[in-house]
Amino acid sequence: MTDDPVQSLKPGSLLAAMRRRNPLVQNITNFVAMNIAANVMLAAGASPAMVHSPEEAGEFAAIASALTINIGTISPDFFEGMKTAAKAAGEAGKPWVLDPVAHFATSYRRSAVAELLALKPTVIRGNASEIIALAGEHASGQGVDAGDSVASAEAAAKALALRHGCVVAVTGERDFVTDGQRSVQVLGGSKLMPKVTALGCSLTCIVGAFVATAPDSPFEATVAALALFAAAGELAGREAQAPGSFAVRFLDLLAEVTPDAVDAVARVVPV
Amino acid sequence: MTDDPVQSLKPGSLLAAMRRRNPLVQNITNFVAMNIAANVMLAAGASPAMVHSPEEAGEFAAIASALTINIGTISPDFFEGMKTAAKAAGEAGKPWVLDPVAHFATSYRRSAVAELLALKPTVIRGNASEIIALAGEHASGQGVDAGDSVASAEAAAKALALRHGCVVAVTGERDFVTDGQRSVQVLGGSKLMPKVTALGCSLTCIVGAFVATAPDSPFEATVAALALFAAAGELAGREAQAPGSFAVRFLDLLAEVTPDAVDAVARVVPV
Amino acid sequence: MTDDPVQSLKPGSLLAAMRRRNPLVQNITNFVAMNIAANVMLAAGASPAMVHSPEEAGEFAAIASALTINIGTISPDFFEGMKTAAKAAGEAGKPWVLDPVAHFATSYRRSAVAELLALKPTVIRGNASEIIALAGEHASGQGVDAGDSVASAEAAAKALALRHGCVVAVTGERDFVTDGQRSVQVLGGSKLMPKVTALGCSLTCIVGAFVATAPDSPFEATVAALALFAAAGELAGREAQAPGSFAVRFLDLLAEVTPDAVDAVARVVPV
Numbered sequence: 001m002t003d004d005p006v007q008s009l010k011p012g013s014l015l016a017a018m019r020r021r022n023p024l025v026q027n028i029t030n031f032v033a034m035n036i037a038a039n040v041m042l043a044a045g046a047s048p049a050m051v052h053s054p055e056e057a058g059e060f061a062a063i064a065s066a067l068t069i070n071i072g073t074i075s076p077d078f079f080e081g082m083k084t085a086a087k088a089a090g091e092a093g094k095p096w097v098l099d100p101v102a103h104f105a106t107s108y109r110r111s112a113v114a115e116l117l118a119l120k121p122t123v124i125r126g127n128a129s130e131i132i133a134l135a136g137e138h139a140s141g142q143g144v145d146a147g148d149s150v151a152s153a154e155a156a157a158k159a160l161a162l163r164h165g166c167v168v169a170v171t172g173e174r175d176f177v178t179d180g181q182r183s184v185q186v187l188g189g190s191k192l193m194p195k196v197t198a199l200g201c202s203l204t205c206i207v208g209a210f211v212a213t214a215p216d217s218p219f220e221a222t223v224a225a226l227a228l229f230a231a232a233g234e235l236a237g238r239e240a241q242a243p244g245s246f247a248v249r250f251l252d253l254l255a256e257v258t259p260d261a262v263d264a265v266a267r268v269v270p271v
Numbered sequence: 272m273t274d275d276p277v278q279s280l281k282p283g284s285l286l287a288a289m290r291r292r293n294p295l296v297q298n299i300t301n302f303v304a305m306n307i308a309a310n311v312m313l314a315a316g317a318s319p320a321m322v323h324s325p326e327e328a329g330e331f332a333a334i335a336s337a338l339t340i341n342i343g344t345i346s347p348d349f350f351e352g353m354k355t356a357a358k359a360a361g362e363a364g365k366p367w368v369l370d371p372v373a374h375f376a377t378s379y380r381r382s383a384v385a386e387l388l389a390l391k392p393t394v395i396r397g398n399a400s401e402i403i404a405l406a407g408e409h410a411s412g413q414g415v416d417a418g419d420s421v422a423s424a425e426a427a428a429k430a431l432a433l434r435h436g437c438v439v440a441v442t443g444e445r446d447f448v449t450d451g452q453r454s455v456q457v458l459g460g461s462k463l464m465p466k467v468t469a470l471g472c473s474l475t476c477i478v479g480a481f482v483a484t485a486p487d488s489p490f491e492a493t494v495a496a497l498a499l500f501a502a503a504g505e506l507a508g509r510e511a512q513a514p515g516s517f518a519v520r521f522l523d524l525l526a527e528v529t530p531d532a533v534d535a536v537a538r539v540v541p542v
Numbered sequence: 543m544t545d546d547p548v549q550s551l552k553p554g555s556l557l558a559a560m561r562r563r564n565p566l567v568q569n570i571t572n573f574v575a576m577n578i579a580a581n582v583m584l585a586a587g588a589s590p591a592m593v594h595s596p597e598e599a600g601e602f603a604a605i606a607s608a609l610t611i612n613i614g615t616i617s618p619d620f621f622e623g624m625k626t627a628a629k630a631a632g633e634a635g636k637p638w639v640l641d642p643v644a645h646f647a648t649s650y651r652r653s654a655v656a657e658l659l660a661l662k663p664t665v666i667r668g669n670a671s672e673i674i675a676l677a678g679e680h681a682s683g684q685g686v687d688a689g690d691s692v693a694s695a696e697a698a699a700k701a702l703a704l705r706h707g708c709v710v711a712v713t714g715e716r717d718f719v720t721d722g723q724r725s726v727q728v729l730g731g732s733k734l735m736p737k738v739t740a741l742g743c744s745l746t747c748i749v750g751a752f753v754a755t756a757p758d759s760p761f762e763a764t765v766a767a768l769a770l771f772a773a774a775g776e777l778a779g780r781e782a783q784a785p786g787s788f789a790v791r792f793l794d795l796l797a798e799v800t801p802d803a804v805d806a807v808a809r810v811v812p813v
Contacts, residue, residue, distance in 0.1 A: 053617040376598075
């Protein structure tokens with residue numbers, strides 16, 4: 001570590017800090033993502049807990065260091081758990097991350113996301129279509145896949161960040177992170193990443209691990225989380241040719257990649 | 272492609288068409304299958320969406336190109352979502368596929384499957400014990416595994432297809448597909464396939480991707496889906512000796528296998 | 543096999559018997575574990591069925607040869623299914639295994655586990671913090687991870703076994719099994735095992751497969767289940783360097799490991 005606060009918030013340094021702290025992160029995520037997201041968290045060095053039932057989600061949010069909420073397979077019971085946990089996190093001053101999966105697809109999702117947004121997430125992570133639609137513009141996603149480019153979502157991301165006072169991350173062929181004032185691109189990854197289900201959902205959980213580590217610097221924490229994925233994804237993509245092998249090597253590399261390798265492989269470019 | 276409509280419905284041609292179209296398929300499946308089924312769909316070239324809550328399952332069924340329903344871990348909430356989605360698919364003229372997992376095991380499952388059958392699935396895919404029991408005959412399955420041979424289920428499959436006006440696929444050591452008039456065997460695969468959980472459930476989702484691509488030819492679409500699995504399974508089985516490695520290579524091969532390789536490796540035999 | 547009843551209950555012999563019998567085991571487990579637990583069961587040679595809905599969980603418990611209950615993502619619906627199934631298993635004389643995941647974390651979990659304990663599990667399997675807390679002592683776990691050593695949980699495990707008349711298994715860096723009278727350590731495994739999510743939950747299901755095979759010898763059955771994991775884990779750990787690859791090889795080895803190799807690699811040490 002260094003005395004320079006900017007230097008100490010470089011992705012590699014934050015990764016080292018996250019691994020030292022091994023933060024307990026509560027994830028209310030979807031049924032497709034639960035296993036891979038927990039494996040991604042463990043490999044990267046965090047401590048995941050999937051706790052969503054309304055009977056205990058709020059009590060647990062006060063114990064965990066951060067919370068992530070993903071609406072991928074939302075139902076009324078899970079929605080109650082999400083709201084209870086987000087409120088408890090807010091009252092306890094814990095950061096939380098919102099993943100508005102395909103929120104534009106049905107009226108049920110749209111209204112659920114509107115309620116969750118009102119509970120003031122610290123970070124929103126989505127694909128381009130999700131972020132564009134969340135900003136109130138016209139998106140062209142179908143189902144859970146993005147139909148828009150990240151570049152076309154940058155203005156929407158900034159508007160959303162300013163409106164809700166949060167960090168917004170748009171992930172895709174290259175990533176974009178903004179807090180409304182500062183913006184960066186994060187470059188790296190592999191074209192095989194969208195061929196493995198729920199890696200975006202898993203990244204949302206990793207953002208939770210980094211904001212748990214640096215709760216006062218959610219912008220830098222989000223950039224570091226995306227840089228970890230970009231580096232591990234790029235290194236895995238150099239070795240694997242197809243999605244099954246890629247997923248295995250990606251998990252390996254989340255554990256094996258060093259802080260220095262993250263800083264060397266992932267490119268963080270101010271824009 | 273060719274002008275010959277039969278030629279153009281060969282499994283390899285249908286696989287190429289499916290990959291070009293990248294169909295959005297709604298899958299209401301079980302908790303064991305959700306992750307692997309989504310990975311199978313992405314690897315093969317389809318766009319899966321796991322949407323099951325009664326609050327939105329019907330609305331989404333009108334958006335998706337096909338629907339698949341699997342009762343593996345059915346509960347009242349999921350059952351409501353299944354019925355809502357199947358009705359919406361029917362009204363929108365979208366094909367849907369039923370996977371009656373272990374429907375003979377409990378009275379709850381039996382009555383749920385009877386209600387779903389009344390909603391007129393386009394295709395039914397099951398193991399031999401499931402298809403025999405669904406036709407009203409005595410099966411010897413235990414739990415989710417088949418206790419009967421595919422050969423012993425052929426007559427039941429034909430009767431079921433004629434009774435419900437649908438395609439019936441019996442999968443196992445070799446597969447059998449019938450619409451009551453035409454019947455084929457699909458040969459290939461690997462003895463390791465039953466050692467990986469939920470590959471049958473994932474195949475049901477793949478049938479959904481092919482009937483979304485060729486909704487007017489559900490027999491050919493079902494054969495093509497089974498041929499893709501037979502080819503990728505056989506190729507993966509030549510390289511892997513045990514179930515963990517097999518699952519990884521099988522996902523790779525679903526992405527890597529060419530249409531020509533499917534036609535060369537999977538044997539489709541009229542019977 | 544041998545006429546010596548002690549010899550015939552060695553882990554390797556019990557593994558051979560389990561594979562011959564291919565027991566049907568009902569698992570009410572958490573959403574994170576469902577897929578990997580089913581794959582672990584299939585690889586090892588058992589027949590898993592994930593059946594939890596209250597509408598059918600009791601009916602199915604009378605069909606299955608054993609039941610396992612894991613509260614990892616418990617909710618009221620699942621809790622009803624658990625109680626119904628545990629009662630039915632008890633009435634049918636079928637053994638059942640309890641996995642009290644993080645039961646100390648919230649009041650909802652604490653009260654749920656108290657009710658399940660009253661239904662008399664045959665075996666309890668947990669990490670050190672879970673077992674210490676279950677015995678009423680002060681544990682230092684956070685979330686789902688153990689904050690205590692297995693050694694520090696031995697007295698609690700014995701007290702718990704005597705109080706409830708059951709077998710207690712504490713798993714971790716080395717395992718400890720006791721029925722209150724007899725106690726053994728099971729040595730083996732790999733430091734990568736805690737880096738793969740839900741392997742402990744999957745082990746609970748494997749204990750179910752072994753108690754289904756030797757219902758009159760739950761102590762020996764539990765030791766054999768742990769020995770299988772210790773042997774497969776140790777062998778996989780010799781080949782894999784990181785969690786993604788380890789998980790794949792571990793599944794392979796659960797299928798490939800011979801009874802003799804289990805007896806040679808896993809060390810069972812009376813204490």
